[in-house]
Amino acid sequence: MRRMVEILAPYGFGALALGGWQAAVWGLHVPPYVMPGPAAIVSAYFGAHGVLDSGLLATLAVTGAALLVAAMLGLVLALLMAASPLFRAAIQPWAVIIQVTPVVALAPFIIIWVNQPFACLVICAVIVAFFPILSNTAAGLAATPQELLDLFRLNGASRWQILFQLSLPYALPDFLTGLRISGTLALVGAVVAEFVAGSGGFASGLAWQIIEASYRLEIPRMFAALVLLGMTGVAIYAALGLLEHLLLAKRNRA
Amino acid sequence: MFALETLSKRYDTGVLALDGVNAEIAPGEFVALLGPSGCGKSTLLRLLAGLEAPSAGRVAWDGHTGAPAPGEIGFVFQDATLLPWASAAENVYLPLKLRHVARREAAPKIAAALAQVGLSEFAGTRPKGLSGGMRMRVSIARALVSEPILLLMDEPFAALDEFTRHKLQDDLLALWARTGKTIVFVTHSIYEAAYLANRILVMSPRPGRVAADLQARLPQGPHRRASGEYVALVERITACFREIMPT
Numbered sequence: 022m023r024r025m026v027e028i029l030a031p032y033g034f035g036a037l038a039l040g041g042w043q044a045a046v047w048g049l050h051v052p053p054y055v056m057p058g059p060a061a062i063v064s065a066y067f068g069a070h071g072v073l074d075s076g077l078l079a080t081l082a083v084t085g086a087a088l089l090v091a092a093m094l095g096l097v098l099a100l101l102m103a104a105s106p107l108f109r110a111a112i113q114p115w116a117v118i119i120q121v122t123p124v125v126a127l128a129p130f131i132i133i134w135v136n137q138p139f140a141c142l143v144i145c146a147v148i149v150a151f152f153p154i155l156s157n158t159a160a161g162l163a164a165t166p167q168e169l170l171d172l173f174r175l176n177g178a179s180r181w182q183i184l185f186q187l188s189l190p191y192a193l194p195d196f197l198t199g200l201r202i203s204g205t206l207a208l209v210g211a212v213v214a215e216f217v218a219g220s221g222g223f224a225s226g227l228a229w230q231i232i233e234a235s236y237r238l239e240i241p242r243m244f245a246a247l248v249l250l251g252m253t254g255v256a257i258y259a260a261l262g263l264l265e266h267l268l269l270a271k272r273n274r275a
Numbered sequence: 276m277f278a279l280e281t282l283s284k285r286y287d288t289g290v291l292a293l294d295g296v297n298a299e300i301a302p303g304e305f306v307a308l309l310g311p312s313g314c315g316k317s318t319l320l321r322l323l324a325g326l327e328a329p330s331a332g333r334v335a336w337d338g339h340t341g342a343p344a345p346g347e348i349g350f351v352f353q354d355a356t357l358l359p360w361a362s363a364a365e366n367v368y369l370p371l372k373l374r375h376v377a378r379r380e381a382a383p384k385i386a387a388a389l390a391q392v393g394l395s396e397f398a399g400t401r402p403k404g405l406s407g408g409m410r411m412r413v414s415i416a417r418a419l420v421s422e423p424i425l426l427l428m429d430e431p432f433a434a435l436d437e438f439t440r441h442k443l444q445d446d447l448l449a450l451w452a453r454t455g456k457t458i459v460f461v462t463h464s465i466y467e468a469a470y471l472a473n474r475i476l477v478m479s480p481r482p483g484r485v486a487a488d489l490q491a492r493l494p495q496g497p498h499r500r501a502s503g504e505y506v507a508l509v510e511r512i513t514a515c516f517r518e519i520m521p522t
Contacts, residue, residue, distance in 0.1 A: 166354075166356050168352040168353075168354065168356040169356050169358070171321075171324075171326050171350065171352075172350060172352075172356070172369070172370070172417075173373060174326065175324060175325075175326070175343075175345065175348055175350055175370075176345045176346060176369075176370045176373040176374060176421070177344075177345030177346075177373065177374060178373045182373055186372075186373070187358075190358070190360055271360055271401075272359045272360035272401065272403070273403065274401060274403070274404075
């Protein structure tokens with residue numbers, strides 16, 4: 022019973038908050054161009070769902086492509102760093118520098134250098150998303166127990182056997198944790214890139230929908246796009262969590 | 276016959292771990308390497324396994340040197356270090372799999388190794404479903420599955436509770452009596468060395484040398500731990516340590 026209450030608690034809180042919000046907007050007669058209520062936001066979504074849905078698809082395409090590239094880039098760099106201390110020493114500081122530099126500051130340069138809108142957005146999102154995969158996978162690879170490495174060596178294992186039968190399976194939980202963090206960061210990166218690129222003439226994703234709606238003072242539509250973004254972030258996080266659960270289910274079972 | 280000939284090991288840090296170790300190990304012997312922490316016992320075991328190269332001296336196998344062939348050495352580590360995603364049988368199969376032995380061909384060997392450690396019923400269980408003692412048994416089965424000529428054990432029971440440790444010590448003695456394997460067993464417990472081995476190499480504090488080479492002849496059976504010979508051996512070892520340990 023207590024478990025059921027705990028499961029239902031966030032939904033109950035959400036319903037209460039939405040109800041309170043709607044009641045406050047109605048009760049205080051707040052105009053929708055200042056603060057629309059949930060009903061106005063839902064109505065705005067259904068009024069413009071064609072545009073918003075295509076914006077969502079565009080943002081999802083950038084996010085998905087960025088996550089895929091970030092996963093491959095992070096994995097390859099982590100493997101090279103694990104294989105060569107010299108490569109690690111050479112790359113690690115630059116990876117940190119790219120990670121800590123705000124993508125908003127980098128995006129204008131990328132827009133100038135990459136004359137292809139989709140690729141430009143993906144590159145920006147990759148810059149935001151790849152670091153957690155790189156750092157988590159590198160940590161996972163470094164944590165392979167020395168005893169097992171010795172055991173593999175004693176039995177004449179090749180480098181590929183060590184990589185595919187030991188190091189990569191050992192690093193899998195860390196890689197998946199990094200992937201989960203990067204999934205939401207890829208969305209953030211895609212939206213930030215769309216904001217910058219959108220103002221530069223690339224109009225497609227949800228971020229552009231927010232900008233355009235703000236130009237028109239269509240505040241409920243801005244909120245509708247924002248809610249879609251939030252729900253997309255939660256869906257990505259949950260989907261990657263499910264993937265993690267499925268891939269690790271075997272080792273978590275007795 | 277395994278011969279350690281004036282074996283020394285100095286690490287890159289400058290630490291001299293072993294200094295001129297000489298010993299011969301005959302087939303079928305159960306040798307305990309006994310010494311205080313940091314005396315180079317584990318280093319000596321790694322040199323024997325060919326996992327590290329000596330700075331001076333050599334390890335000779337029946338008169339010839341060179342790293343042992345894959346599968347000639349079985350190694351049991353302090354932690355069981357099983358693959359968490361693999362079942363007990365898959366973990367035992369690992370050394371054979373790495374040498375490209377087909378699963379079907381390996382199946383009887385895996386079953387025999389698991390039977391030797393009394394875990395036949397747990398072949399399909401993953402490490403998470405096994406107790407600490409059972410995991411260590413799987414680790415021993417993994418070391419035995421290649422039918423190695425030398426079994427090296429690096430403080431394998433140190434992390435276990437006393438009841439489990441006693442049980443596994445008895446099981447190891449029974450396994451040694453059954454198979455006649457040559458075993459080199461590292462421990463820092465005087466009682467464990469005295470109980471298990473038929474020969475005890477007492478090592479000095481770093482840099483490690485063989486300070487004493489003691490033969491043990493304890494009675495077999497359930498009264499081994501309470502026998503006068505066991506108590507006398509423990510006293511001999513303790514006296515040895517009094518002489519070699521700095522005051």
